[in-house]
Amino acid sequence: MPKTLHVAAAVVTNDQGNVLIARRPATVDQGGLWEFPGGKLAPYETARQALVRELHEEVGIEVVSATPLIRIHHQYPEKNVLLDIWSVDQFDGEAYGKEGQAVRWVSPDELSQYSFPEANKPILKALGLPDHYLVTGDADNEDDWLSKLQKALESGISLVQMRCHELDEAEFIARAEKALKLTREANARLLLNAEPGLLDKVGADGIHLTSERLSYYSQRPVPSDKLLSCACHNIAELNISAALQADMVTLSPVEPTASHPGVEALGWQKFSEMIEKLSVPAYALGGLGRADIRRARGLGGQGVAGIRAFWPQL
Ligand SMILES: Nc1nc2c([nH]c(=O)n2[C@H]2C[C@H](O)[C@@H](COP(=O)(O)OP(=O)(O)OP(=O)(O)O)O2)c(=O)[nH]1
Numbered sequence: 001m002p003k004t005l006h007v008a009a010a011v012v013t014n015d016q017g018n019v020l021i022a023r024r025p026a027t028v029d030q031g032g033l034w035e036f037p038g039g040k041l042a043p044y045e046t047a048r049q050a051l052v053r054e055l056h057e058e059v060g061i062e063v064v065s066a067t068p069l070i071r072i073h074h075q076y077p078e079k080n081v082l083l084d085i086w087s088v089d090q091f092d093g094e095a096y097g098k099e100g101q102a103v104r105w106v107s108p109d110e111l112s113q114y115s116f117p118e119a120n121k122p123i124l125k126a127l128g129l130p131d132h133y134l135v136t137g138d139a140d141n142e143d144d145w146l147s148k149l150q151k152a153l154e155s156g157i158s159l160v161q162m163r164c165h166e167l168d169e170a171e172f173i174a175r176a177e178k179a180l181k182l183t184r185e186a187n188a189r190l191l192l193n194a195e196p197g198l199l200d201k202v203g204a205d206g207i208h209l210t211s212e213r214l215s216y217y218s219q220r221p222v223p224s225d226k227l228l229s230c231a232c233h234n235i236a237e238l239n240i241s242a243a244l245q246a247d248m249v250t251l252s253p254v255e256p257t258a259s260h261p262g263v264e265a266l267g268w269q270k271f272s273e274m275i276e277k278l279s280v281p282a283y284a285l286g287g288l289g290r291a292d293i294r295r296a297r298g299l300g301g302q303g304v305a306g307i308r309a310f311w312p313q314l
Pocket residue numbers: 005007008009028029030034035036037038039040041054081083117118119120
């Protein structure tokens with residue numbers, strides 16, 4: 001097995017919310033493709049030190065603050081890379097192609113129009129995901145449920161998991177169609193906490209698999225243009241989710257929750273250790289709210305998911 005190249009690179013975001021990309025010279029590995037600026041760690045360096053040096057050398061900016069975004073282990077035919085991707089939204093200087101390479105600031109929506117190396121796929125997916133994710137609450141009263149969903153969308157929720165275990169399949173489908181209308185109007189995405197076949201009946205944006213359902217599949221059970229979210233509570237489930245090429249996972253319970261009394265919480269340290277080697281964006285779930293988003297992201301998570309914190313009261 002060839003040695004793993006450890007690379008630090010950054011998603012640099014400016015005040016307009018645009019992201020910096022650079023074009024790799026035609027002659028180097030992955031040449032001609034676009035990349036996030038960065039490079040290999042020198043033997044004496046930490047990832048953060050390499051990041052600061054590479055951004056200075058390649059695009060002429062000085063990093064003011066950087067937080068871990070995602071780590072990706074990827075096997076190219078000729079080498080293994082570990083991409084240590086950081087998020088940089090404070091820096092000094094004007095970015096330019098210091099090595100003569102093309103650089104551009106592009107909006108996150110435009111990133112899909114550029115060709116990146118294969119290893120970058122999870123970064124691009126992570127950039128399209130928000131830092132908080134609503135799981136819907138009590139489904140008994142349809143009118144209340146829809147009003148709460150509407151209110152949550154108005155408060156800026158852009159990703160929703162419809163979790164309505166109280167409903168039978170026909171009721172679930174009818175409710176999902178109404179929910180989908182609301183999420184579409186709000187430009188938000190709706191995931192069904194249901195078996196993947198339901199996507200043929202309701203044109204939702206994806207599926208959330210319960211940890212129990214995870215073991216039913218040996219390959220990704222939803223098409224690549226839909227989202228796959230997986231519920232995880234341990235390393236084995238995280239590994240299955242990665243093998244199923246999940247777009248995101250929830251990892252829970254990070255803190256004790258009223259909905260799962262008696263279940264031992266993982267705590268933040270464990271959350272961070274468990275996702276350390278995971279190339280899938282991970283949401284911390286369980287007893288958390290908006291105030292925890294920074295912490296979750298600082299530890300390499302995508303953000304926070306929750307029912308109570310994001311499901312409004314009427
Ligand atoms: N910087 C960067 N490298 C990436 C990305 N995606 C990806 O697969 N890689 C791979 C390509 C390379 O094999 C490796 C990065 O090496 P590099 O060529 O940028 O290293 P470097 O800046 O230290 O370059 P050099 O000093 O060797 O010229 O990681 C990405 O988004 N950014």
